[in-house]
Amino acid sequence: MNFHWRDGNRLQLLENGEEFFPAVFDAIAAAKKEVLLETFIFYQDKVGARLQEVLIGAAERGVSVDVTVDGYGSADLSGDFAAAMIQAGVRIHMFDPGKRLLGKRVNIFRRMHRKLVVVDGELAFIGGINFSADHLGDFGPEAKQDYALQVEGPVVHDIHRFALANIAPPQAGRRWWQRRVQPPSDGYAGISRGEARTLFVTRDNNDHRNDIEQHYLQAIRDARSRLVIANAYFFPGYRVLREIRNAARRGVRVRLILQGQPDMPIAKFGARMLYNYLMNAGVEIHEYCKRPLHGKVALADYEWSTVGSSNLDPLSLSLNLEANLIIRDHGFNRKLHENLDRLLREDCRRIPLERIVRGFWWRAPLAFVIFHFLRHFPQLVGFFPVHKPKLQLLDSEPLESDPTPLQREHR
Numbered sequence: 001m002n003f004h005w006r007d008g009n010r011l012q013l014l015e016n017g018e019e020f021f022p023a024v025f026d027a028i029a030a031a032k033k034e035v036l037l038e039t040f041i042f043y044q045d046k047v048g049a050r051l052q053e054v055l056i057g058a059a060e061r062g063v064s065v066d067v068t069v070d071g072y073g074s075a076d077l078s079g080d081f082a083a084a085m086i087q088a089g090v091r092i093h094m095f096d097p098g099k100r101l102l103g104k105r106v107n108i109f110r111r112m113h114r115k116l117v118v119v120d121g122e123l124a125f126i127g128g129i130n131f132s133a134d135h136l137g138d139f140g141p142e143a144k145q146d147y148a149l150q151v152e153g154p155v156v157h158d159i160h161r162f163a164l165a166n167i168a169p170p171q172a173g174r175r176w177w178q179r180r181v182q183p184p185s186d187g188y189a190g191i192s193r194g195e196a197r198t199l200f201v202t203r204d205n206n207d208h209r210n211d212i213e214q215h216y217l218q219a220i221r222d223a224r225s226r227l228v229i230a231n232a233y234f235f236p237g238y239r240v241l242r243e244i245r246n247a248a249r250r251g252v253r254v255r256l257i258l259q260g261q262p263d264m265p266i267a268k269f270g271a272r273m274l275y276n277y278l279m280n281a282g283v284e285i286h287e288y289c290k291r292p293l294h295g296k297v298a299l300a301d302y303e304w305s306t307v308g309s310s311n312l313d314p315l316s317l318s319l320n321l322e323a324n325l326i327i328r329d330h331g332f333n334r335k336l337h338e339n340l341d342r343l344l345r346e347d348c349r350r351i352p353l354e355r356i357v358r359g360f361w362w363r364a365p366l367a368f369v370i371f372h373f374l375r376h377f378p379q380l381v382g383f384f385p386v387h388k389p390k391l392q393l394l395d396s397e398p399l400e401s402d403p404t405p406l407q408r409e410h411r
Contacts, residue, residue, distance in 0.1 A: 200323070262292060
């Protein structure tokens with residue numbers, strides 16, 4: 001499915017769960033016709049309980065509700081928790097569930113990592129925030145720093161079309177778009193319009209393997225003044241690393257905001273193997289130390305920016321299913337820059353080159369291996385376990401005897 005640039009969109013940057021969750025829950029509570037929700041993680045905590053409540057409320061008043069969760073990220077949903085939604089009329093789809101091995105989840109490759117919500121085909125949310133309490137500040141030191149967008153305007157139709165196609169494959173004699181109400185005939189009558197030009201971009205393992213990466217590469221190559229990338233799991237492909245370094249060498253002020261208090265220590269270790277390569281070219285590296293960084297945002301110069309689910313690491317760039325919004329708008333670029341600049345000033349520490357040079361003798365051989373791994377990773381992906389992921393619809397009927405929802409094949 002291919003998408004095009006759309007003019008006239010209204011965007012609102014949402015920081016952390018404190019801004020994201022109320023906006024989503026209010027939108028679902030006000031839904032009149034349809035709710036489509038995709039998320040990597042749906043936890044049974046206070047956030048999950050509130051989401052369950054508003055989804056059940058929407059279904060009970062006749063709204064069509066479809067929820068898609070990932071079979072790895074949301075594998076711990078209990079039968080009773082899911083059954084309460086299913087019995088109210090919520091359709092819960094699980095992407096590629098897998099059996100545990102010795103009690104451990106092992107289906108780690110090619111996950112559905114998107115975070116999308118579309119309400120009535122007119123309002124959408126996209127970003128990196130999962131439905132879990134660890135995106136709220138009161139979670140404690142492990143609370144995550146992250147971003148999402150609330151979107152209105154023509155691009156919502158693209159997001160809606162995409163989300164609907166994922167759960168409603170074509171049937172004989174009918175096209176998927178014929179089963180739902182079309183947008184108004186005049187385009188977007190009644191939908192709030194803004195000024196932002198946006199493009200909805202996805203990554204999959206079929207026709208759109210490199211789309212998000214290509215937009216990053218083009219933005220970095222075109223940058224002439226400033227480039228700010230805030231990314232939780234920074235271990236990009238060799239081409240991205242090379243273009244970041246080249247941008248700094250031609251005079252662009254390049255600032256990377258990476259994890260200083262990681263939720264996964266290996267992510268910080270891997271990123272630090274790349275510091276010397278980048279900093280020697282003039283790239284500034286700042287580690288965010290207030291809480292674990294989970295954001296996936298970037299901006300270039302004074303117009304281009306992106307917010308979405310895609311990390312700059314091998315899983316997001318070469319294996320997982322992702323979705324980002326690419327934005328060309330001066331006002332939004334300024335808003336995002338102000339937010340990231342505040343993070344840099346108040347909660348980050350800049351890594352000095354002298355610190356990286358110390359001990360380089362033992363990191364150099366490992367860095368050499370890492371660079372060649374990144375250079376050839378797209379080809380190495382072919383050796384990862386390959387299968388056709390299935391979307392399965394959870395069924396509540398046998399829940400009385402089995403605490404785990406029965407998964408019957410849907411597609």
